[in-house]
């Protein structure tokens with residue numbers, strides 16, 4: 001049996017090695033390392049895949065969030081609502097820009113922002129909502145967009161974990177996660193569902209003005225070379241990364257299907273097991289399983305993590321400390337927060353290996369080992 005990893009990028013590379021190597025060597029031969037043709041080709045191809053008007057590539061998913069927030073004319077102290085149960089980048093960027101992160105609860109089943117909690121958190125200072133499509137399932141975007149419209153608030157979808165995910169509106173319309181809010185952001189970090197071989201990211205929007213502004217912000221605020229209209233940053237997707245992503249984008253749906261197949265195997269093995277809750281998939285979204293995350297009740301989570309490790313099976317706790325308990329936000333009055341669902345999940349979630357290369361033998365070994373521990 002091949003060693004089990006959380007993400008097996010080596011095996012995945014072996015399947016696409018010939019194409020990737022050729023594309024990367026072409027970049028080196030062209031010496032167009034910055035803003036080469038593959039960058040433009042990739043932005044156009046991703047735009048077609050997502051059915052969104054503008055894709056602006058940048059250096060990573062954290063920059064993507066920053067570029068998006070910089071484009072929205074927010075003032076210091078403006079409030080940015082985001083779930084507490086997410087990767088730190090979402091709210092870190094808000095604090096960096098002198099905005100005030102406001103942490104809200106997530107739904108216990110979907111792990112995404114709780115829309116009732118969201119409504120209650122809105123104040124006259126709220127200017128932005130950042131739903132995070134956690135683990136690969138879209139947040140309840142129809143409701144979020146209604147709330148945002150009522151209060152005239154921007155929505156930035158943090159789509160780093162859910163690229164390719166489909167959101168279904170109540171009228172049956174289907175749109176890609178990340179293209180429903182005013183702006184969507186994503187990451188091409190190697191382990192993401194569409195990962196490069198280094199850092200990368202992008203923002204997308206259907207709004208021409210926001211697109212123009214974000215394009216400038218990512219490039220030192222310049223429209224015309226050496227004429228700087230606004231303060232920006234330097235955030236680019238490498239041509240080499242774009243060349244890799246151009247090979248991987250056409251495979252994304254196939255990669256998602258492989259993840260869903262592994263998830264089905266897990267779901268089957270764990271259904272009706274007392275104390276294990278398998279991922280819930282809401283009617284309005286499909287799931288692209290960036291992570292496969294169980295909730296354990298009455299099972300020693302850290303003990304299971306340890307037991308699996310001893311058998312050579314990695315498992316991860318995403319995320320052990322929620323935003324509203326992070327030291328970096330100490331100046332934002334964290335003691336005011338009571339987020340019982342977030343705290344509850346933090347104690348009980350465990351993510352199993354999830355990637356495109358899991359085979360039957362590995363999946364059987366993982367599930368058997370989990371059940372061994374549970375039935376001990």
Ligand SMILES: *Cc1c(COP(=O)(O)O)cnc(C)c1O
Nearest residue numbers: 060061062087089160161187189
């Ligand atoms: C990975 C991730 C990011 C940041 O992406 P980087 O490319 O690592 O900067 C932001 N938000 C979420 C939810 C993520 O999972």
